[in-house]
Amino acid sequence: MRGLGKTRRTSNKGFTRRLLAVGVCGAAFAAALTGSAQADGTTDQGPSGAKPTHGEPHRKPHWELKESGTDARFRGLAAVNRNTAWLAGSKGTVLRTTDGGTSWRNVSPPGAAELEFRDVEAFDGRRAVVLAIGEGEASRILRTEDGGATWTESFRNTDAKAFYDCVTFFDARHGLAMSDPVDGKFRILSTGDGGRSWKVLPADGMPAAQEGEAGFAASGQCLVGSGPRDVWLATGGAARARVLHSADRGRTWTATDTPIPAGDPARGVFALAFRDRTHGIAVGGDYRADQASPKAAAVSGNGGRTWTTAAAPPPAYRSGVTWLPHSPTSALAVGPTGTDLTTDGGRTWRTLDTGSYDTVDCAPDRSCWASGEKGRVARLER
Numbered sequence: 001m002r003g004l005g006k007t008r009r010t011s012n013k014g015f016t017r018r019l020l021a022v023g024v025c026g027a028a029f030a031a032a033l034t035g036s037a038q039a040d041g042t043t044d045q046g047p048s049g050a051k052p053t054h055g056e057p058h059r060k061p062h063w064e065l066k067e068s069g070t071d072a073r074f075r076g077l078a079a080v081n082r083n084t085a086w087l088a089g090s091k092g093t094v095l096r097t098t099d100g101g102t103s104w105r106n107v108s109p110p111g112a113a114e115l116e117f118r119d120v121e122a123f124d125g126r127r128a129v130v131l132a133i134g135e136g137e138a139s140r141i142l143r144t145e146d147g148g149a150t151w152t153e154s155f156r157n158t159d160a161k162a163f164y165d166c167v168t169f170f171d172a173r174h175g176l177a178m179s180d181p182v183d184g185k186f187r188i189l190s191t192g193d194g195g196r197s198w199k200v201l202p203a204d205g206m207p208a209a210q211e212g213e214a215g216f217a218a219s220g221q222c223l224v225g226s227g228p229r230d231v232w233l234a235t236g237g238a239a240r241a242r243v244l245h246s247a248d249r250g251r252t253w254t255a256t257d258t259p260i261p262a263g264d265p266a267r268g269v270f271a272l273a274f275r276d277r278t279h280g281i282a283v284g285g286d287y288r289a290d291q292a293s294p295k296a297a298a299v300s301g302n303g304g305r306t307w308t309t310a311a312a313p314p315p316a317y318r319s320g321v322t323w324l325p326h327s328p329t330s331a332l333a334v335g336p337t338g339t340d341l342t343t344d345g346g347r348t349w350r351t352l353d354t355g356s357y358d359t360v361d362c363a364p365d366r367s368c369w370a371s372g373e374k375g376r377v378a379r380l381e382r
Helices: 002-007 017-021 026-034
Strands: 062-066 074-079 085-089 094-097 116-122 128-135 140-144 152-156 163-169 175-182 185-191 223-226 230-234 242-246 254-257 267-274 280-286 297-300 320-323 331-335 338-342 350-353 359-362 368-371 377-381
Touching (some): 074 128, 074 359, 074 368, 085 368, 085 377, 116 163, 175 223, 223 267, 230 267, 242 267, 280 331, 331 359
Parallel strands (some): 074 116, 085 116, 163 223, 267 320
Antiparallel strands (some): 074 085, 116 128, 128 140, 128 163, 140 152, 163 175, 230 242, 242 254, 267 280, 320 331, 331 338, 338 350, 368 377
């Protein structure tokens, strides 16, 4: 969406070796998180690796910042596991770690300094796809099969009316990318070979867009899938903030209004997360720092056919959201003013941390990562 310009902009991939060693389930993970932060966003923790003694506070889950070595803004994030993650951001920057964030390798594509990467989808530590946003030829898709040592450009937009926002994959072969409306409808790209080639899908199955409607390239989560065929698209900027759903990999779509406020180019649904084809969370609001976002989250229990405002939503605009792995009711949401946790499927949220993050992602091994402005990247630790 053009409203966020060069500073704007989102599949779920959490935890620690200690929790994995005791076989903690998703519910226990969420329970541990519930007390992870004090009101001021600080954490209590004992000496690293030491068991708390009588009267000493227990070490609690918290975001541990990792030094990225750059001031790029990372709105694209892919968590592969506890050790491996990919970042994609401003100034054509792509980073990869394979040692848990202790060090980051700059694997940016050559000659990409003018590009704005806003999404990255990683299949493993060597294969990944990144999306650059912008009008006309600024929107591009690149792919690597060797950990970023080399990149191949597999798509370059040639339509001046298109502006691509997000990309998602159902599996290692099948994926979609979405553009803001072209000739009155959102445009969808499709790949069946892991992002090596792309084609524009017919527009006849896409509902008409509202006046001013677009996607937000804020976290790589405005287009998300769950399972082999279901995909959802988040919108804003128009009279109503909507979620569009396709059950056939993007060929036909239905649109549903959400209660998240819209009616302004800066408002709408910024990110989606579905833990299966039924249960979804939408987050957003108004990204302007001086504007309130009183209804920043909504939930769906029927695949996005209807949405209900969270009873106790996050206190401010949120740009990223992810379900905690192996938990049917717990998720994290992030934004410029903090991180929030829900343990009841998105109905109520509690702030865990007040640090600024744009996007969040968890891996199947329960490792969770977050990233954002000024090179910020963190892993959830205990």
